[in-house]
Amino acid sequence: MNGSRRPKVAFVTTLDTAILHDDFDHPFHVEAFAAAGIDLEPAAWEDPAIDWEAFDLVVVRSPWNYVDRLNEFRQWMRARRTLTTVHNSVDLIEWNLDKRYLAQLAAAGVSVVPTTYASDSEELRAALESVTSAQVIVKPSISAGSRLTGRFANGSAAAIELGERILAAGFTVMVQPFASSVDAVGEVGTVLIDGVISHSFRKGPLLADEGALRGGEYCEEVSAAELSDDERVLVIAVNEVVERIVRGQSWISPEAHLLYARYDIIRLDDGTPALLEAELFEPSLFLMVDPAAPARFVAAVESLLRKGGSYDEN
Ligand SMILES: Nc1ncnc2c1ncn2[C@@H]1O[C@H](COP(=O)(O)OP(=O)(O)O)[C@@H](O)[C@H]1O
Ligand SMILES: [Mg+2]
Numbered sequence: 001m002n003g004s005r006r007p008k009v010a011f012v013t014t015l016d017t018a019i020l021h022d023d024f025d026h027p028f029h030v031e032a033f034a035a036a037g038i039d040l041e042p043a044a045w046e047d048p049a050i051d052w053e054a055f056d057l058v059v060v061r062s063p064w065n066y067v068d069r070l071n072e073f074r075q076w077m078r079a080r081r082t083l084t085t086v087h088n089s090v091d092l093i094e095w096n097l098d099k100r101y102l103a104q105l106a107a108a109g110v111s112v113v114p115t116t117y118a119s120d121s122e123e124l125r126a127a128l129e130s131v132t133s134a135q136v137i138v139k140p141s142i143s144a145g146s147r148l149t150g151r152f153a154n155g156s157a158a159a160i161e162l163g164e165r166i167l168a169a170g171f172t173v174m175v176q177p178f179a180s181s182v183d184a185v186g187e188v189g190t191v192l193i194d195g196v197i198s199h200s201f202r203k204g205p206l207l208a209d210e211g212a213l214r215g216g217e218y219c220e221e222v223s224a225a226e227l228s229d230d231e232r233v234l235v236i237a238v239n240e241v242v243e244r245i246v247r248g249q250s251w252i253s254p255e256a257h258l259l260y261a262r263y264d265i266i267r268l269d270d271g272t273p274a275l276l277e278a279e280l281f282e283p284s285l286f287l288m289v290d291p292a293a294p295a296r297f298v299a300a301v302e303s304l305l306r307k308g309g310s311y312d313e314n
Contacts, residue, residue, distance in 0.1 A: 010059065013063060014066075024286070028288065028293075052083060060086065062282060077094060103117065113266060116175045133154060136153075140172065142172075187276055188264070190265070193300050195258065197227075264279065
């Protein structure tokens, strides 16, 4: 290490402890960082007293109340635009915040869940009319935790109602066919650390009919999963396109990879896998499904610290 100083890493989180209660990854991170001799400090993005420059690395992990305080969170990000220690970088986060990035990935050839975007009532009605599946999904393009997300019978008035609520809240509406495989097998998420696949997990279905959550509350059932061959091919293709976009914007240096990325895939009714979302800034990593994953994350952090000159292998 440089002199006697231990490297200091901030995990960007929130002051809202009720939200943090859901961060099942944190205990795994704490143990792995301690084992590596790195100081890990949770730091709330809303806390004005924090000196972000004092950290060797700032890892955005669980600022999960940002959806309620979007403007303030965006301000926080803008103020950190030149801080090269932030991972993934705030420009990348700004891009990833709004799921309209899916259209960009689709245009680049990635298989994405078919989506129509609506920014007014007329577009909303046209989008809902264009869906031919038995059920439709209506959700906002900026969201997390299935917020304002509903599943409806095709033609249901409640689908229009939810769409109008999303528009009234100032968001773009996404309309998708409901992929019926989600009821049986849920979705498969894959975490990449420093550009390499680390582990995959399966997340059970979240939505009941007509705009409700299964069991009436948001409840993620997660287990370890193996990717099938076609899912692996898709994950690698998605990551290549994402890294190409990110490098093209100079949000990472030409030879670097994203510190972390999570790609969630569902199977469409035609049997093919498609990307549901690419989570590049606040994903739960579900470290509990793979005992080796926390050390992989720390190794990637150490590599960034070395590049930043604040860490020497000893
Ligand atoms: N097109 C779809 N088909 C089937 N289920 C979907 C679809 N879109 C969303 N869902 C369900 O809703 C959940 C939340 O949607 P998602 O797009 O992952 O948004 P977020 O996780 O950002 O809230 C998913 O985990 C899945 O269970
Ligand atoms: Mg999701």
